[in-house]
Amino acid sequence: MIEEDELIEDDLSEDAGFAKTPDAQGLYEHFRVVVDKGQDAVRIDKYLFERMQHSSRNRIQKAADAGCIHVNGTPVKSNYKVRPDDIITLMLDRPKHDNTIEAEDIPLNIVYEDSELMVINKPAGLVVHPGAGNFHGTLINAIAWHLKDLETFDPNDPEVGLVHRIDKDTSGLLVIAKTPEAKTHLGKQFFRKTTHRSYNALVWGNFTDDEGRIEGNIARDPRDRLRMTVFPPDSEIGKPAVTHYRVLERFGYTTLIECILETGRTHQIRAHLKHIGHPLFGDERYGGTEILRGQRSSTYRAFIQNCLRLCNRQALHARTLGFVHPTTGKQMDFTSDLPDDLAAVIDKWRKFVNGQLTSDN
Structure with missing residues (x-):
């Protein structure tokens, strides 16, 4: 499974107790x-x-x-x-947490569905897959409920289900495989980079060029294990990653861009944009909730705080998704409108640029 936001779960947290006298039968x-x-x-x-x-x-x-x-x-x-x-x-020396996925009645925004697959428009704030600290209330729990009457679908079977992931606070399109054959076929498309995916992102700063390419290995930040960082492409640290971007709209102190991934690494867009000095607006983990560009006036500070309240998460949306249907061979292309919170903050920046904001905005 090729995952833009994959986080590998493990059990070496600070309270993990190691077996002092390991016994193969008791581990x-x-x-x-x-x-x-x-x-x-x-x-x-x-x-x-x-x-x-x-x-x-x-x-x-x-x-x-x-x-x-x-x-x-x-x-x-x-x-x-x-x-x-x-x-x-x-x-x-103790059993792993029971990760059995249970069906939960959680609403889903299903963009497309047939006997082989589903395309879902995930809202921001919804965790994709159960993991440390999030064993319930995830997208997978919701899918298990939606498909609970489909005898051939087992949410605990890794041969079906998610083909790729996006972060909890990233919104947008995901494809789900209902059959092992569909997951294998779709997985190969992601691996061979024949799928079409684009993201819309509101970032801090004004780009010099209208488009560009970011290249740098992605690995975990030694100072913050929940954050990724970028290392030189020729280093032996991390995994190679390439992100392409194109400017869609400029707001002076922020910019709306389109991102297209050449690779799929954990937090790739977030880490790459932070690396070039343009972190995602509202991305607290990568510094995007600080006022990184703009004026020193109290009015401007209030404006930024209002924007952050409007879109209380990283301003990143998986807008388009395209792939070849695993059975019919037909090209399938989907587009997701910007969610209300992201659309509202972009509109607020437009008004700011056009001088339409008052001190009360």
Whole structure:
């Protein structure tokens, strides 16, 4: 599954207890990853640090010292060099949280549906998939309810369901596969970059050029495990990522742009735009709730605060989605209107530029 906003869940949080005397019969698997065939030889603690969301490198090293990091069924130390096709597991002395997906009656905005797939327009604020801290009330719980009478669909079966993801506070289009065949077919399209996806984003600052290309490896920020950061393309840190952008409308201190992904990495748009000095408006994690451009007047500060209240999240919307239908072979293209909160804040900036705002706005 190719995921623009994928976050890998793990269980090395600060309250995780490691088995001091590991016993293969008494340990439970909490995390698993298969090393890519083209992976270079790197220390396992470095390798896992880039893939485990809530864990510091020090915590991973402690887990290895305690015998909880296994490779192909055997405990290894933190200096072990990973090899292609290695199966790495985290084994702890307690069962993993029950992640069974339960059907929940949550409204869905279904743009298209047939026997093979669904296209959903996700609202901002809705978590896509159950995970740490969000085991209920997600999009997947809602889909499980919607398809509860479809005997061939099991929401707990990884061979069906989500083909890609977007962040909780990103709105817009997602495709869901109802059958294993559909998911395989759609997954290959995402992998081969033959799908068509574009995002609308309101960002801080005025771009010099009308369009451009951002390239830089994406990896977790060592100072904030819930944030991604950008490293040079030729570095050995992170995964290669490319974002293309095009200016749609200029508001002086902010700009409305279209983003097209060449790759699909965690927080790619958010991290890339932060990297070039144009963080998403309202994106608190990446600095977008600060007043980064503009005037020093109290009127302007009040205007920005009103904008942030209107759109209380990162101003990012997955606007278009296009793919080939897995059964009919027909090209399917969908467009989602900007949600009310994002449309309202853009309109407010238009009025600001045109001098139509009063001190009360």
